[in-house]
Amino acid sequence: MVNIEKFKAEEIATENCNPRLDLSNFCTIERFLEVTSGMNLAERIAGSTERYAVWTCRQVLLTREWGIRRCFEGDRVLVGTGFFNLGNTCFLNSTLQALFHNNDVVKWLENDFHHRVGCTKDDCITCTLHYLCLDSKSSKSAVAPEKLVSNLNCFWKDYKINVQQDAQEFLCILFNRLNDEFLLRISDEQVVQEGVNEGPISAITEGSFTCEIHCTSCSKASVTTQPIGLLPLPLEKATKVEDCLQIFFTPELINEYNCPMCCKTQVAAIKRLKLREPPKVLICYLKRFNANGTKIFKNISVQETLSVSDFMETGTPCNYSMFGSILHGGKRSKIGHYVTVVKNNEKFYQFNDSQVQQVTENELLTNKGYIYFYKLNNN
Secondary structure: OOOHHHHHHHHHHOOOEEEEEEHHHOOOHHHHHHHOOOOOOOOOOOOHHHHHHHHHHOEEEEEHHHHHHHHEEOOEEOOOOOEOOOOOOHHHHHHHHHHOOOHHHHHHHHHOHHHHHHOOOOOOHHHHHHHHHHHHHHOOOOEOOHHHHHOHHHHOOOOOOOOOOOHHHHHHHHHHHHHHHHHHOOOHHHHHHOOOOOOHHHHHHOEEEEEEEEEOOOOOEEEEEEEEOOEEEOOOOOOEHHHHHHHHOOOEEEEEEOOOOOOOOOEEEEEEEEEEEOOOEEEEEEOOEOOOOEEOOOOOEOOOEEEOHHHEOOOOOOEEEEEEEEEEEEEEOOEEEEEEEEEEOOEEEEEEOOEEEEEOHHHHOOOOEEEEEEEEOOO
């Protein structure tokens, strides 16, 4: 009998090992070999040992290039298919479409092969997203995100089946889960010696602020570094996204500050934020919903290019280009419908659950948007 674990270990040790292929798409091993004949397999599936491993596992480890080839055309991520709505899951569908049309996110999912080949957890969201992304890029029809939806309760305790959710809230919870999964599988030694404290999704979508709080009593400042997650942009007194950013970074008066420098309590202080490290992918959301969930219907104009140079700590020029936007239609955060528009290869596509259609740039730059996705330009 073939040692399956040894077979896997040998594949992992090979430089070009990568994702698993579900053989349910192939009727025979000969058909599998015919379809994969042009692929650089880590070891060709030829002898009885390899055949046994293939048919026993019903999966085979292919090269990294194979997975990348399914998701990319050159250095451009492919346009995917739509996702079926499985009962008020448009919040999930729209979020995934934005993420699956960013090069950095898709490359991370594809290159995480060392984890996938040894993962045995049925509720692993990282693996689930990988296979869902592959399916969306290779299928000719819409894909049903059944496994992801069925596992939502595993990491989102407030999720209720067939109940609409807030796309922004889902993004935060999804990122937290992905980070938790990554940190759980690295050693304590890596955390201590290498300073690893975040997962790949954080490395892509998070940067950092410098937060300065100046005490008006002693004139000294407390300076800390804080992570940037999803950026909440206020709508008051704003007509465009640039106004929202200006308001967000406006110095804030703190009336009851406990100063660690002079040890005085409840003194006035000024809080200032500056961008220390801009994220590769900047995700901004407009604060369109009040505390009770009612929607603020206010038009905010956006441009494809967004400059954050004025808010950089060092004054370094820093610009972003929009590649996706999520729109919400409805009167409340958990009532209504979500759609996504992405830019891909100078074309624009709208994803409305299972329906995908090419649209104009105006649909991306709508003044009724909710969440905007930007990629960092090479300045």
